[in-house]
Amino acid sequence: MNFGRRGLVPDTGAGSWLLPRQIGLTEALRLLFTGDPLDAERAKSVGYVLDVVEPDALPDAARALAEAAAQCSPFASARTKRLVYDGLTGDLPDHLAATRTALAECFASADHAEGVRAFLERRAPVFTGQ
Structure with a gap:
């Protein structure tokens, strides 16, 4: 969800605090500003998840x-x-x-x-x- 399109900041604070620590500042800002969906392979490539399995x-x-x-x-x-x-x-x-x-x-x-x-x-x- 793109919080900015609703006139909000990320709702729990986790997006603005944890996400940059997890996947890096640039990637976090991209996700937070665009609200682009994150599929499993992209989540793995940016380090948001460790593995992707069926x-x-x-x-x-x-x-x-x-x-x-x-x-x-x-x-x-x-x-x-x-x-x-x-x-x-x-x-x-x-x-x-x-x-x-x-x-x-x-x-x-x-x-x-x-x-x-x-x-x-x-x-x-x-x-x-x-």
């Missing part, structure tokens, strides 16, 4: 994505998530300091030790989140 394939695609993420260390994943989200609003020096802290925490973690052992033993790691 409706019947959605459960399997979601499961595959979840299984891939579940193979990573929850300890490291939690720190990565925090770094990425904090990086959206912080400055670079603070982000680099936070990254050094997160790396030190990971190096000292049981999950890192298990990841190295599993690599050397050529087996899948069994992470505990610690």
Whole structure:
């Protein structure tokens, strides 16, 4: 919907706040100003969605994505998530300091030790989140 044609700004604020962060300023402005429809392939090409799958394939695609993420260390994943989200609003020096802290925490973690052992033993790691 083109809110401008109704004399409005995007109704929830998500369009003006989240959309530029998700797909970039230029593409967000284009969508917000024109109200052009966004089909699945275009949504994927601008980064609005991660994947496009047929409706019947959605459960399997979601499961595959979840299984891939579940193979990573929850300890490291939690720190990565925090770094990425904090990086959206912080400055670079603070982000680099936070990254050094997160790396030190990971190096000292049981999950890192298990990841190295599993690599050397050529087996899948069994992470505990610690």
